[in-house]
Amino acid sequence: MKVDQQKLTEILANKSGLEPESVKNQLDELVARIKSAAEKGKALEIKGFGMFYFRENSELTFDPSDDLQTEINYKYAGMEPVEIKKPFEAPEKSVREKESDSAEDQIPDQISGLNADESSSPEPEKTEWPVESENEKTGSTESRDKNKDSEQIKSGLKNRDDSGMSKKHGNRAIRNRGPKKRENSVTIVMTAIVVILAVISVLILVLDREFMGNIFNSGRVQEVTQMNPEQEETDPAADEDASVPGAEETSDSLLADSDADTETETAAGWPDREQPLPPAIEEVDLSGQPANEPYGLYGTAGTVEDPYYSIILHSIRGEDRAEEIREELQNEGYRTVITSVNHEEMGLMWRVGLGQFESIPDAQNAAADLPKTYRDNNFIGIVR
Amino acid sequence: MDKKLVRALKEVIREEIIKKNTVEIEGLGRFEVIHQKQHQKKLADGQVLMMPPRDNVIFTPEDPETR
Numbered sequence: 081m082k083v084d085q086q087k088l089t090e091i092l093a094n095k096s097g098l099e100p101e102s103v104k105n106q107l108d109e110l111v112a113r114i115k116s117a118a119e120k121g122k123a124l125e126i127k128g129f130g131m132f133y134f135r136e137n138s139e140l141t142f143d144p145s146d147d148l149q150t151e152i153n154y155k156y157a158g159m160e161p162v163e164i165k166k167p168f169e170a171p172e173k174s175v176r177e178k179e180s181d182s183a184e185d186q187i188p189d190q191i192s193g194l195n196a197d198e199s200s201s202p203e204p205e206k207t208e209w210p211v212e213s214e215n216e217k218t219g220s221t222e223s224r225d226k227n228k229d230s231e232q233i234k235s236g237l238k239n240r241d242d243s244g245m246s247k248k249h250g251n252r253a254i255r256n257r258g259p260k261k262r263e264n265s266v267t268i269v270m271t272a273i274v275v276i277l278a279v280i281s282v283l284i285l286v287l288d289r290e291f292m293g294n295i296f297n298s299g300r301v302q303e304v305t306q307m308n309p310e311q312e313e314t315d316p317a318a319d320e321d322a323s324v325p326g327a328e329e330t331s332d333s334l335l336a337d338s339d340a341d342t343e344t345e346t347a348a349g350w351p352d353r354e355q356p357l358p359p360a361i362e363e364v365d366l367s368g369q370p371a372n373e374p375y376g377l378y379g380t381a382g383t384v385e386d387p388y389y390s391i392i393l394h395s396i397r398g399e400d401r402a403e404e405i406r407e408e409l410q411n412e413g414y415r416t417v418i419t420s421v422n423h424e425e426m427g428l429m430w431r432v433g434l435g436q437f438e439s440i441p442d443a444q445n446a447a448a449d450l451p452k453t454y455r456d457n458n459f460i461g462i463v464r
Numbered sequence: 465m466d467k468k469l470v471r472a473l474k475e476v477i478r479e480e481i482i483k484k485n486t487v488e489i490e491g492l493g494r495f496e497v498i499h500q501k502q503h504q505k506k507l508a509d510g511q512v513l514m515m516p517p518r519d520n521v522i523f524t525p526e527d528p529e530t531r
Contacts, residue, residue, distance in 0.1 A: 081485045088476065088487065096472035106469045111491040129474045130521075140493065142523035152482055152497065152519050159516030167509035 115140070377435035377446045381417045389443040390417050390433030392461040393454055402430035409434060419463045431461055481521055493525040 083091070089107065093100045114132045117124040118140055123133035130144040150157075374384045377391075394405050402418055409416045414434045423429045434454070437443040443460045450458070477495060480487045487495040502517045 081483075083480050083485050083487045085488060085490045088489065091476050091480075092469070092472055095476055096468050098469065103469065107473070107489070108491065110470065110473065111489065114492065126470065126474055129478065140523075140525040142493070142495070144521040148478060148481070148521065151478070152521060156516050156518060161505070161516065162514040163511065164504065164514050165510065165512035167507065167511040 375436050375438050375442070376415060377449070378413055379415050381415050381436060384436055387462055387464040389437040389440055389460050390419070390431075390463050391435055391437075391443055391447045391450070391454075391458050392431045392433040393458050394432040395421075395429050396432075397427070397429060399430050402432050405432045417463060419461070421461075433461060433463070434458075436463075484519070489526075491526060493523055496522050496524065498522055 089100050089103050092098075092103045092107070096103065098106075114124045118132060118134040121134070123131050125131040128145060128147055130142050130148060132140065132142050135141050144152075374382050375388065393409070394402065396402055396405075399420075406416045406418050409432065415436060417433050417436060419431045419433065421429050421431055434450070435443065435446050437446060440460050447455060447458055447460070477487050481495055481497055484497045486497070489495075498520050500518045500520055503515055505513045505515050507513065
């Protein structure tokens with residue numbers, strides 16, 4: 081929000097109890113005072129506020145006083161600058177001395193033959209320190225090489241990085257070593273995990289593909305073997321009965337019993353749906369029954385006195401349309417029935433159903449044999 | 465009277481600035497509060513500090529020429 085001159089005068093008048101005009105005059109006076117003081121080279125200080133002064137480029141400037149600054153920043157009171165990275169001069173010396181000390185300790189464990197040589201080397205390092213601080217590059221590379229050999233840093237990458245950096249950054253490279261050691265080991269572990277996961281996922285993919293391939297192959301083979309016997313059956317049936325036995329001998333045992341049906345098979349290839357299904361399948365199918373029985377899915381609808389169950393496919397209002405659907409389904413070979421039901425909300429509904437069954441389980445079993453479109457979209461209804 | 469005004473002026477401006485309002489004085493300039501987000505500061509010796517967020521008062525003098 082902006083406080084302009086007018087508003088300022090208002091507030092000032094309220095606060096000081098003076099009249100607005102008087103306030104305005106005095107304000108102008110004050111401004112003039114500040115400016116004149118600044119031009120003379122003096123700075124005007126208002127206690128508890130700040131200082132007005134003229135900068136070199138003859139610009140009027142103001143510095144807020146410390147009190148004012150603290151009060152403005154009361155929200156952030158107590159927040160001090162946080163050190164993220166240490167300076168690399170003094171602390172590094174102690175770090176490097178420590179490193180060279182540890183090098184001395186490690187060497188006896190690892191390189192036995194060179195004890196005498198190595199023990200003498202750190203000393204020149206230490207003494208070389210103040211001298212070589214001038215030639216940072218050379219000093220750091222030399223000492224770093226020795227440290228490399230002795231300390232056996234974990235990753236080869238890190239060595240490369242250090243040697244590369246030494247040419248550019250000198251001391252900084254050594255300073256970065258400390259925390260980098262830990263960081264590098266962590267990154268190595270993480271990359272290893274990622275690689276392992278990638279390998280596992282690739283293996284899974286490859287194995288899956290193999291399995292899929294097998295499934296496809298076996299499926300196709302089965303289909304082909306089933307098709308062939310059927311074709312052999314129907315074609316000879318249409319042409320000559322004599323060739324049928326020959327074809328049958330080679331066909332599946334499943335279809336071998338359909339002898340009786342071959343004579344009545346039409347040229348279309350599929351057995352006429354109005355006839356019962358082949359016996360082999362008939363044994364499994366509970367609904368496949370001759371047309372003259374009261375219950376069943378196929379054939380013509382018989383008059384059944386007791387209430388029976390039916391697989392309801394459609395429930396619509398129009399009687400004519402229901403009749404049309406019924407005829408279509410009947411042509412497909414199903415036993416169809418139409419019933420009318422007075423629905424609570426919908427009124428008089430005409431239901432077109434397939435089959436007549438004694439019980440709900442019978443109807444459900446029969447429904448399982450229907451084509452997918454009917455199977456997925458039906459309910460079992462009772463017909464009285 | 466004069467001192468009273470100066471004191472009052474100081475108080476008023478102080479209050480308004482603490483409320484983060486901009487105060488304008490004709491002939492003098494504008495007092496604004498600018499928020500500075502927290503940021504990293506690199507020192508010459510390689511030290512890096514995280515500076516906390518701050519609200520700073522800045523004064524922009526009114527251009528005498530325009531008047």
